[in-house]
Amino acid sequence: xxxxxxxxxFGKLGEEIAxxxxxxxxxxxxxxxxxxxxLEIDLICEHQNEIIIVEVKTRTSDMMAYxxxxxxxxxxxxxxxxxxxxxxxxxxxxxxxxxxIAVVKGEKFEIEHIEDAFYxxxxx
Numbered sequence: 001x002x003x004x005x006x007x008x009x010f011g012k013l014g015e016e017i018a019x020x021x022x023x024x025x026x027x028x029x030x031x032x033x034x035x036x037x038x039l040e041i042d043l044i045c046e047h048q049n050e051i052i053i054v055e056v057k058t059r060t061s062d063m064m065a066y067x068x069x070x071x072x073x074x075x076x077x078x079x080x081x082x083x084x085x086x087x088x089x090x091x092x093x094x095x096x097x098x099x100x101i102a103v104v105k106g107e108k109f110e111i112e113h114i115e116d117a118f119y120x121x122x123x124x
Contacts, residue, residue: 014058014103015042021101021111027052031086039082051096053083055117061106071100076118 019029022045030051031044043054057070076098083096100117104110
């Protein structure tokens, strides 16, 4: 039980670090932890007249897989479905981009922002 709670807190810390990173780059955060049914989007931002759907992956440096590898076709499809709902709900017609921010904790936190990380329409 402690591990699950620790992992959740660690993930939230990664999301906070990612949000600060985006704000420094001039992004406007529209929504954090947007939920649609059982689906969730970590961050929804606007930047240069584009909606950015962001999945944050937080890992320690000793974990084997790269954080961005944890966003498989199923997760991509779910993010697309949730994003479509958010856009419709808020009557937003701007172009959409899907990014991944990898937050890796080593001696310090390292951030890798992968823009246009995937095209969820390929996940159908």
